[in-house]
Amino acid sequence: MRETYAVGLPRMDLAELTGKLIVVEGTDGVGRSTQIKLLRPWLEQQGHAVLDTGIKRSQLAAKGIQQAKEGHTLSRITLSLFYATDFADRLENEIVPALRAGFVVLTDRYIYSLMARAIVRGLDPAWIHNVHSFALKPDAIFYLRIGIDDLIPRVVFSSGFDYWESGADLYPSEDMYESFRKYQTALLAQFDKMAEEYDFTVIDAAPDVRTVFAQLRTGVSSVLSGEPRDPLFAAGPVQHKGEGAGDTSAGEAARQEETLSPPAEK
Amino acid sequence: MKRYGEHRFPGKLFVVEGIDGSGKSTQLMLLHQWLQSEGYGVVFSEWNSSPLVRETTRRGKKKQMLTPATFSLIHATDFADRTEHNIIPLLKAGAVVLCDRYIYTAFARDVVRGMDPKWVRELYSFAVKPTAAFYFRVPLDVAMKRILEGRSGVKFYEAGMDVGLSEDPEESFHLFQGKILDEYESMIPEFDLTTIDATLPIENQQVQMRQIVKAKLAQAKRLRVAP
Numbered sequence: 467m468r469e470t471y472a473v474g475l476p477r478m479d480l481a482e483l484t485g486k487l488i489v490v491e492g493t494d495g496v497g498r499s500t501q502i503k504l505l506r507p508w509l510e511q512q513g514h515a516v517l518d519t520g521i522k523r524s525q526l527a528a529k530g531i532q533q534a535k536e537g538h539t540l541s542r543i544t545l546s547l548f549y550a551t552d553f554a555d556r557l558e559n560e561i562v563p564a565l566r567a568g569f570v571v572l573t574d575r576y577i578y579s580l581m582a583r584a585i586v587r588g589l590d591p592a593w594i595h596n597v598h599s600f601a602l603k604p605d606a607i608f609y610l611r612i613g614i615d616d617l618i619p620r621v622v623f624s625s626g627f628d629y630w631e632s633g634a635d636l637y638p639s640e641d642m643y644e645s646f647r648k649y650q651t652a653l654l655a656q657f658d659k660m661a662e663e664y665d666f667t668v669i670d671a672a673p674d675v676r677t678v679f680a681q682l683r684t685g686v687s688s689v690l691s692g693e694p695r696d697p698l699f700a701a702g703p704v705q706h707k708g709e710g711a712g713d714t715s716a717g718e719a720a721r722q723e724e725t726l727s728p729p730a731e732k
Numbered sequence: 733m734k735r736y737g738e739h740r741f742p743g744k745l746f747v748v749e750g751i752d753g754s755g756k757s758t759q760l761m762l763l764h765q766w767l768q769s770e771g772y773g774v775v776f777s778e779w780n781s782s783p784l785v786r787e788t789t790r791r792g793k794k795k796q797m798l799t800p801a802t803f804s805l806i807h808a809t810d811f812a813d814r815t816e817h818n819i820i821p822l823l824k825a826g827a828v829v830l831c832d833r834y835i836y837t838a839f840a841r842d843v844v845r846g847m848d849p850k851w852v853r854e855l856y857s858f859a860v861k862p863t864a865a866f867y868f869r870v871p872l873d874v875a876m877k878r879i880l881e882g883r884s885g886v887k888f889y890e891a892g893m894d895v896g897l898s899e900d901p902e903e904s905f906h907l908f909q910g911k912i913l914d915e916y917e918s919m920i921p922e923f924d925l926t927t928i929d930a931t932l933p934i935e936n937q938q939v940q941m942r943q944i945v946k947a948k949l950a951q952a953k954r955l956r957v958a959p
Contacts, residue, residue, distance in 0.1 A: 530787055558802070
């Protein structure tokens with residue numbers, strides 16, 4: 467049965483959440499969403515229904531967070547709790563129902579980014595861990611790891627320096643470059659710390675998109691085939707070519723017809 | 733990040749707690765008037781009033797989108813905003829801050845909704861510990877009578893309709909407030925709440941409150957503002 471990190475939520479039944487919860491973590495601009503855009507069709511081609519979700523996409527809180535951030539007046543505890551609200555809303559209303567329906571849930575960031583940001587802003591690690599301790603433990607966490615010197619050119623030549631991604635609230639006297647460098651260096655250190663604590667699968671994100679995707683695909687394949695397998699499919703990963711049947715584990719076999727039939731879109 | 737009990741400010745923080753209909757808001761208003769007339773710099777802060785979060789809370793309630801978890805977290809967000817932008821700066825400046833409802837309201841409601849009691853307490857551990865927290869103790873029937881006479885119907889979340897205690901709003905309200913009352917009772921020793929008998933005449937309650945507040949303010953220096 468699935469577990470949360472510590473506390474349960476009222477009326478959240480953890481039994482029979484047969485889908486897979488796969489997290490893609492990494493800092494701002496590292497290429498998470500690009501990878502998820504590639505992962506989703508790849509999974510769907512194999513017959514997996516996919517829900518993709520990510521931070522600040524909840525029906526409840528997304529708009530409020532956006533408006534509050536535009537004002538640049540959010541203090542650190544308030545910001546952290548607003549994001550936790552957004553996360554809880556998506557966990558209960560999107561992630562858990564999708565897992566119950568047997569979907570592969572791909573989430574662009576999870577609680578780890580939220581905790582790293584809070585800790586870098588000086589909040590008590592024990593406090594922020596408790597706030598998120600109702601989160602479900604994922605089946606895998608792929609951490610796209612990059613060094614600060616490889617990260618900077620990516621950001622400069624794509625979106626540019628963003629106020630919050632540069633931690634400009636933390637270093638108001640610095641220019642965006644200095645601020646980005648300091649803030650992201652601190653964030654990366656937090657991610658590295660969490661990589662051990664939460665058993666991240668580390669993927670080197672410095673190479674080109676295709677190379678990173680190949681690594682990610684291998685990782686995801688092993689998660690999806692990681693369950694006790696039906697003897698019929700015991701032959702191994704060769705089965706992948708056969709219209710997605712190879713990824714069907716024992717527990718999923720009966721459900722395969724169902725997961726194949728509905729369209730992947732919500 | 734300073735935790736509950738670790739803040740040291742020149743200002744003073746007084747809060748009132750109790751179930752709906754306990755008369756706590758009336759008492760706080762009377763205290764406010766008195767402190768002002770005595771020349772103190774007083775500021776009033778209401779539960780659930782941060783402009784930053786208000787719209788989200790309002791929408792969540794109106795559309796009944798809130799679960800116990802999101803109900804808890806959105807109120808904590810609101811409270812954090814008020815703490816960081818309002819309560820702490822005012823206390824630093826030496827003001828007397830009055831709060832109608834405080835973290836104990838959240839503890840009572842969230843736990844009745846099924847949230848883990850330890851989790852909720854840790855969630856609010858950034859809160860400033862009040863100089864004194866008054867709990868207006870009243871039997872459920874007395875409070876219910878005061879409320880149901882005075883207004884037309886209770887709102888969905890107010891009645892705890894999301895908890896599923898009863899289909900009938902009035903009955904649900906009754907059951908829900910009864911559970912909240914139990915939570916308050918257990919918090920009296922836990923948080924050293926100052927209990928006021930809310931069945932006494934209004935004037936008597938106010939006299940008790942002023943005596944306690946006066947004693948706490950006597951220990952503070954330079955709190956008076958020029959008239």
